[in-house]
Amino acid sequence: EVQLLESGGGLVQPGGSLRLSCAASGFTFSSYDMGWVRQTPGKGLEWVSAISFNGVSPYYADSVRGRFTISRDTSKNTLYLQMNSLRDEDTAVYYCAKLSTSSPYYYYYMDVWGKGTTVTVSS
């Protein structure tokens, strides 16, 4: 069964740091781009970051660029999100997602999602 399991969320003070992890199983992790999406309480979805299958190309939303770093460890089948200089507005549920494409267009979509981990930034 294809699964993504996030961990590492918690309560952190403004300006603090946190590292999220996403353990992947049931598919060839090294073959797929991966991403993070967050959802603030009672609100919609916001894409945060993504990384290419080989880890060479990271992508970030403007709201987190320079503060967050995405990475992956193929030997551990794990995706990470290092979050620094956290702000109140970073409070959200963070989802890990697997990106796929299909012929003929090869546009990306998120076909597998984890259950999410909650990050609360508060003093």
Add this chain to the structure above:
Amino acid sequence: AIQLTQSPSSLSASVGDRVTITCRASQGINSALAWYQQNPGKSPKLLIYDASSLASGVPSRFSGSGSGTDFTLTISSLQPEDFATYYCQQFYTYALTFGGGTKVEIK
């Protein structure tokens, strides 16, 4: 960044109704659009990709259409398990964005 505007933001419908949700992109995105369903307290679930392709395991009462800037998600006959929030997402560029969501409620 490309903006996606969903309408309506919420709707009330009955079991068996035909429901249509629209998503408009601020610029052309070809067919780089996906639709997701989210139930309360759950993670999003992929319904449609490439604007009109049905994801694996998704009932055939769901369908998507459109290209360019205007897209539609249709539920042909609403079932009790379909009462949820629906989001469109564009992946034309890597500054990918989601629509604001449409909450489908029971009338």
